[in-house]
Amino acid sequence: MDELEKRFSLLGVEHAPGQEVNLQAKALDLQGPALAGRKVDFSHGDVDAFPPPPASKEAFLQGFAEGAAQAYTEYSGKKAIREQLAADLAAFMGAPVDGDKGLILTAGTQGALFLAVNSLLPYGGDIAIVTPDYFANHKLAAFLGATIHAVPLQYMDDENRAGLDLQRLEEVFAAGVQVFLFSNPNNPTGAVYSAAEVQAIGKLAKKYKVAVIVDELYSRQIYEGRTFTHLCAQAERPDTLVTIIGPSKTESMSGFRLGCAFGTPAIIERMEKLQAIMTLRAAGYCQPLFRVWFHEGPDFIPQRVAAHQEIRDALLDLFRKEEGVTVRSTNAGSYLFPTLPELTVPIADFTSIVKELAQVIVTPGTEFGPEWTHSIRLNFSQDKEAAIAAVKRLLVIMNRYRK
Amino acid sequence: MDELEKRFSLLGVEHAPGQEVNLQAKALDLQGPALAGRKVDFSHGDVDAFPPPPASKEAFLQGFAEGAAQAYTEYSGKKAIREQLAADLAAFMGAPVDGDKGLILTAGTQGALFLAVNSLLPYGGDIAIVTPDYFANHKLAAFLGATIHAVPLQYMDDENRAGLDLQRLEEVFAAGVQVFLFSNPNNPTGAVYSAAEVQAIGKLAKKYKVAVIVDELYSRQIYEGRTFTHLCAQAERPDTLVTIIGPSKTESMSGFRLGCAFGTPAIIERMEKLQAIMTLRAAGYCQPLFRVWFHEGPDFIPQRVAAHQEIRDALLDLFRKEEGVTVRSTNAGSYLFPTLPELTVPIADFTSIVKELAQVIVTPGTEFGPEWTHSIRLNFSQDKEAAIAAVKRLLVIMNRYRK
Known part of the structure; x- marks a missing residue:
């Protein structure tokens, strides 16, 4: 491997947010039936649920x-x-x-x-x-x-x-x-x-x-x-x-x-x-x-913060009810980074399985450093009800893979 | 100078196309009166003269x-x-x-x-x-x-x-x-x-x-x-x-x-x-x-080529009438790169002088390699009459600075 090849080998994008469309089909250890529900992509925020300020188009x-x-x-x-x-x-x-x-x-x-x-x-x-x-x-x-x-x-x-x-x-x-x-x-x-x-x-x-x-x-x-x-x-x-x-x-x-x-x-x-x-x-x-930025009108940011805080709290409740899951509450922004219990599959396989069985996309912790083998990241800037239903499905799948 | 400083020193942008707004005021050897006329920026094409295909906005x-x-x-x-x-x-x-x-x-x-x-x-x-x-x-x-x-x-x-x-x-x-x-x-x-x-x-x-x-x-x-x-x-x-x-x-x-x-x-x-x-x-x-690209309609490219060819020919005529100026005709695209006769000022000063006295912006040849000390580049994707008038003014200024 030459120097350039080596540097590029450190830049994998296959598990990065937004790249799921390109993931190669891989033989996954799929356990139990698929769970129906609206697809939620937690790898990034949903600008349909939270659109840009109205003045943007103009x-x-x-x-x-x-x-x-x-x-x-x-x-x-x-x-x-x-x-x-x-x-x-x-x-x-x-x-x-x-x-x-x-x-x-x-x-x-x-x-x-x-x-x-x-x-x-x-x-x-x-x-x-x-x-x-x-x-x-x-x-x-x-x-x-x-x-x-x-x-x-x-x-x-x-x-x-x-x-x-x-x-x-x-x-x-x-x-x-x-x-x-x-x-x-x-x-x-x-x-x-x-x-x-x-x-x-x-x-x-x-x-x-x-x-x-x-x-x-x-x-x-x-x-x-x-x-x-x-x-x-x-x-x-x-x-x-x-x-x-x-x-x-x-x-x-x-x-x-x-x-x-x-x-x-x-x-x-x-x-x-x-x-x-x-x-x-x-x-x-x-x-x-x-x-338009910083001039969205006086209500835009307070309303957006309040709406995200509600979603955060709803998802925190779901994660914290599960034994072996730990999660810090979000001080700011739209991310949760829960730690999951020991699973029978590596975390990147688990996120692929959740996508396959539950139509829920989350980012494996290993994208953030090799040591985050038990974490997943969710961007909860999503439709609230869809996000709650999606995390419920994710947790059902998680429990199927507990060690 | 450390290694990073050295690499950045090779990336000067001050004479690059589009950067004229940032040029520091420099004491220029201004000779003769300013020439009135509509400002023409030959450093890049004028998308007002040649707008994007109508379907772009949609x-x-x-x-x-x-x-x-x-x-x-x-x-x-x-x-x-x-x-x-x-x-x-x-x-x-x-x-x-x-x-x-x-x-x-x-x-x-x-x-x-x-x-x-x-x-x-x-x-x-x-x-x-x-x-x-x-x-x-x-x-x-x-x-x-x-x-x-x-x-x-x-x-x-x-x-x-x-x-x-x-x-x-x-x-x-x-x-x-x-x-x-x-x-x-x-x-x-x-x-x-x-x-x-x-x-x-x-x-x-x-x-x-x-x-x-x-x-x-x-x-x-x-x-x-x-x-x-x-x-x-x-x-x-x-x-x-x-x-x-x-x-x-x-x-x-x-x-x-x-x-x-x-x-x-x-x-x-x-x-x-x-x-x-x-x-x-x-x-x-x-x-x-x-x-939209490659689907602009059957007339878009032929008309655009014909219109640019007319401008090219008009500007070539002007340059070729001047003693000591040589220029190759454009085979394709919107650039002319004439060689000017010996001038009393360096080429980057000359382009600054032309901007100051004639409201005409061209790119000095030295942007394309240190040896192009007698060349200027013009992007002639411009309003035709404005471009002709601008090159006439440029040549008047050029003649003031002949050696």
């Missing part, structure tokens, strides 16, 4: 009507749009955002992540990554031939913090890590980092001169009784910091592929240079959708 | 109305769309295209290029690149720390072929080049490779086991008396071949950021894995635009 049509002026923008995105967005972000974050030199519009938050990691991590460098965390993080690092220093999240211990192992974080920082990448709220657990944790990260990164990339994709969807701490707004923050956020999740604008990153101007400049050879820019006609 | 709205089913497609693009496109491409290319395993929908042809180069060229590998060629090609290679083996195009010699130096090509292939990347029709010269040239490339790549990426972005816009030879349809073709094409240019769909690549399934699979961590997919709601 914003796109305005962009299209603008023609040339909107088709070919600067690589970092149209200046007038960046300037408005910078003001919106500054108000939300409680920290200044420079719309001219410190903000880039990207092809989804995935695009922002790719650009940020490639702009900060030398080929074959050292990166610290939380485990579990967003499944693409370790793939991004692996593709750059990086040495990955895993920092565990003890997310089951205390629902008032994420549970980051700060001692381990300091060890790997001291050992020469160049970049620390993490999501807050955490994907897949829905944990929110406490103010103390965020401040500790800022302090340690500053002390050891580690660049930090924080993915705050779900930071507008915070449940009752929880607060969120933005690293960029802390007095002690990393000297090099990129914050990533976008309207694909809570706001359901995923089909437009929009995200953004803001932070240290020298890094945003690199990201623009790289975007120029990667996708040129976020789709020009889609960029006006940024004008 | 196709987007249908995608948006489909909601979840179109927002989250496979990373390689929605299967039903890939299958239709594969049939359209096969008919156009005269070669089979596998819509299941051999085709990927990407975020523009730039996205396809980025994925293809990263999927074939190891970090620090060896790549052969034509000079002049699309300005991002050498940046893509430089970002991967590659050794670039330049292969000259003697494009002024004979308008019946592109003028590739085949002897040099064989030398660098024999010396261990892993990938050969070229555009046909050539950007920036508008030259089309002859059948003999394309066949020679196929034969040499096969002999030396070099992977080939051919960017055929402009291959639907072929002028009177010219024919086009697709490498993928030749009997002797490279064992590893990726062909790139998209609807951004002739079809004016650039604002949707769509492109595609087809070819060797093992490489398309790598490209999908990489796209999964780069931008996830081409914007879901934009993907239905691929259904």
Whole structure:
């Protein structure tokens, strides 16, 4: 296997969310009858159940009507749009955002992540990554031939913090890590980092001169009784910091592929240079959708949070009634990451079986790190009744495969 | 300068097309009065002068109305769309295209290029690149720390072929080049490779086991008396071949950021894995635009070709009247790449001066390779009268700066 082949072997997509259509038929150990019910795909949110803000369509049509002026923008995105967005972000974050030199519009938050990691991590460098965390993080690092220093999240211990192992974080920082990448709220657990944790990260990164990339994709969807701490707004923050956020999740604008990153101007400049050879820019006609973001109307976010909190609570009840299942309640965002009891099949086979027998798609924990052999991730941004019925079917199947 | 800083220093975007809004004010040696006239931006095509096919808007709205089913497609693009496109491409290319395993929908042809180069060229590998060629090609290679083996195009010699130096090509292939990347029709010269040239490339790549990426972005816009030879349809073709094409240019769909690549399934699979961590997919709601491509109606392409040929001829006349200016006629696509006489200022200053004094934006030749110090590139997909007036102003300015 040559070097390139080896790097690509680390990028498997077959169990990744959204790829189920391509899964090869595999001989599965199917036990018991299939369970009827409406298909639910928990691998991502359902934008039919939670549609984008009504103004989205009009914003796109305005962009299209603008023609040339909107088709070919600067690589970092149209200046007038960046300037408005910078003001919106500054108000939300409680920290200044420079719309001219410190903000880039990207092809989804995935695009922002790719650009940020490639702009900060030398080929074959050292990166610290939380485990579990967003499944693409370790793939991004692996593709750059990086040495990955895993920092565990003890997310089951205390629902008032994420549970980051700060001692381990300091060890790997001291050992020469160049970049620390993490999501807050955490994907897949829905944990929110406490103010103390965020401040500790800022302090340690500053002390050891580690660049930090924080993915705050779900930071507008915070449940009752929880607060969120933005690293960029802390007095002690990393000297090099990129914050990533976008309207694909809570706001359901995923089909437009929009995200953004803001932070240290020298890094945003690199990201623009790289975007120029990667996708040129976020789709020009889609960029006006940024004008809708943060302007959905006063009820949009509160209603969306309340509706998701109800679904979360209903599903938590179902999981917690099952012996041997443990699950942390979601502080923010739309994910649950329950731990299942010992099963007679590997977790990736189990998720294939559940799809086959129950028409329920969930993501196996092993997508988030090889050690998550007993976990599954569900994105519960779904029709509530359909989601409840689907989790009931999933649990029936689970009980058939208990050891 | 560390390794990462060095690689990014090779990716300057300040003189790249579309970036003029960000150009720093620089003290220019402005000679003579400004010339009034409508601003023309020759750095890219004007989609207001040549709008996308009328069905484009409806196709987007249908995608948006489909909601979840179109927002989250496979990373390689929605299967039903890939299958239709594969049939359209096969008919156009005269070669089979596998819509299941051999085709990927990407975020523009730039996205396809980025994925293809990263999927074939190891970090620090060896790549052969034509000079002049699309300005991002050498940046893509430089970002991967590659050794670039330049292969000259003697494009002024004979308008019946592109003028590739085949002897040099064989030398660098024999010396261990892993990938050969070229555009046909050539950007920036508008030259089309002859059948003999394309066949020679196929034969040499096969002999030396070099992977080939051919960017055929402009291959639907072929002028009177010219024919086009697709490498993928030749009997002797490279064992590893990726062909790139998209609807951004002739079809004016650039604002949707769509492109595609087809070819060797093992490489398309790598490209999908990489796209999964780069931008996830081409914007879901934009993907239905691929259904409009190749189905614009029988008159769309012939009319577009005829209209562009008229503009080409008018601009060629203007350039050829000037002493010391040489220019090859465009075989295909919308580019002219005239060589200007000796000027008293560097070419990148000259293009800034022309913008300032004449409201005319052209791309300096040095974007296409450091040796093109006397060339400028114009994309003449513009309003005809505005383009003629703009070139007249450009030539007035040029004459002020003759040595």
